[in-house]
Amino acid sequence: MTTTTSHTPEPEGLAGPADGSVRPARLIQNEATTEIPVHLLFRDDPDPVSVPLKPAIVGRRQGTGEQPRVRHAVQPKPPPAPDMDPDLVERPARVLPGAAGVFAGACGAAGCLATSWWAGALPPLVVEALRLPASGGAGLGPAQWVAYTGAGALGLFGFGGLARGRTGRAWVLGLFGRYRGTVRRTGLLWVNPLLLRRGVDVRLRHWRSEPMPAADGGGVALRVVVLVVWRVRDSARALLGVADHERYLRECVEAALARVPVEMPGGPRGSVEAAGETLTRLVVRDAEAVGLEVFSVRPVRVEYAPEVAAAMHRRRIAALDAQHRAAVLTSVVDSVEDTVTRLTVRGLVELDDYERKALVKDLTVAFCAGRGETAG
Template identity: 80%
Template sequence: MSTTTTSQTPENEEPAGPPEAAQARPARLIQNEATTEIPVHLLFRDDPDPVSLPLRPAVVARRQGTGEQPRFRRPLPAKPRPAPEVDPELVERAARVLPGTAGVLAGSCGLAGCLATSWWAGVLPPLAADALRLPVYAGAGLGPAQWAAYAGAGALGLFGFGGLARGRTGRAWVLGLFGRYRGTVRRTGLMWVNPLLLRRRVDVRLRHWRSEPMPAADANGVALRVAVLVVWRVRDTARATLGVEDHETYLRECVEAALTRVPVEPPGGAKGAAEPAVDALTRLVAADSGPVGIEVFSVQPLRVEYAPEVAAAMTRRRIATLDAQQRATMLTSVVDSVEDTVTRLTMRGLVELDDYERKALVKDLTVAFCSGRGEAAP
């Protein structure tokens, strides 16, 4: 009896065939909603040269419900804050002026020319002629030559007297002609400046500015109101006057911006804790206002208080903290006093106490000391 053995091919196993059939069969592909088509044999390719077979990225997005982890991009580094810049050619330089005697001399010459022209035209009053001791002259009348002499002498007098200016200590003049910067005058005393130039007076003295309460915050983000004292002066008059519209307003805005970036010590803070905030505020304000010709020496908070919307809550919190500290201090003092009393009574042999009596004595002494401290506290 012969036994016939039948071999069954599994469903998942492919039947063996000739090599030509295997080469003609298409390669297996992996394809779904979140991946591109990748041949299976390329996943395990040992060829190190990928140039001949360019591939696109497999996973292009996260498929919902598949459990695939998203690919997070590395955050880009923060860009540095750009520093304020002003026209580099706008730098303070000395203006050309003359001593005041030159203006007085030119004005006097113009006035004398007007008087001489009046005497020449015969329109000078007799009293003025007698006062000036001029000879009697009938005059040639007012003709074109006389009017030209009047115009020249009058222009010279106006140009001489109109350019006189008085320079003061701690003040400077910024001069401009038709919108162009012509220089700065820091001289003092009487001087002559071209009257056609536009003058802007600038205070270059050391100045103190006390601000109104400005919004700020502490290290925990609690809203505060801070009044600061700024010590500053104008170092470059050209940039302070022409670089910004109003350098005082610009300085105030720089202080407000610095207060939003630097945490301020809240009221009742530890002594010496405000020094880092003062240094940081001074450094930031000086860096922001330096390019416009303002030199800042100190930015110091004078009065720090909580904002109206949180003032009541923070006051209650502060009172509760002080009360807790006082109670802890009083309790420590009472416990020390009770311990010292019981120890002295026992060591000197004044009383002999068992555990129950010791506990009762400690309780009574604690109540008595706490009541005494509570009455004496107010």
């Protein structure tokens, strides 16, 4: 760091002290800058090499002689991913085989029957059919009502919890608004009847969208139909983490189409595949947070928007016509050149410049007329 000293201004024309001694290099001092030695302002190098510097922000206090402090510019952070409840992750629910529910329901029904026999409320025909001994006829007292209540509750609880699990379907269970697990098992099961069941399709599914707005590399408005192959991977997040996961997926696809240019069929080779890969990557990133697994997002039909379809059709026809005319002209020129070359090389005719030009003109007109008749 350069030492700061104070100097008294000298009159102009004095190059040094009278005794001939060497004076130290003068310093330029300003209250808004630090002191810089004069010899640093002039270099012997004719072409100094420029060194690229990164963008920086320089901050210092005015008039203090403080060296500049360099602070690198802060890069903007990408937007964070949607934050979900860490406890909202699919886990298997506690269920029992269906035989347990059948057994509990049968026990409840038998208990009700036994209580009716105990109270003497069974008809004689039922007693004779079941070959039961004569009941004591105790009547419906408090004990009988308690027995009825217990047996009925057991029967309802057993039979009411029976459920049939199907392949490709799952149940998301909840109790008083709290997630209690997911059932993916198949067959006859017993599920607690107090739990709320919400069904969800977990099979591999495909969705063909309606025409969605998009644009090509030049900003021309398009309408694109995409095919999305997806499935529900985490049923808890798909049903409880978002209001409607199917609508969320549609909006993710529409948002991705707004950011990715899509080319018309017949454009650069590989453009459609590249657009599909980019769309898939964007939709996978957005749908993963809500438990959806997206395998592919592919454009299956691309067409111009109605407001620009007529203009783009005329432009396309004009481009094809110009391309056809250029191809015909190239063919005619090649044919004329080949004809004149063969005639002159084989010595069939001797032509000067004027005659060569006239022959080329006649051949060009003849070939163009023949091409026009063929095309017509």
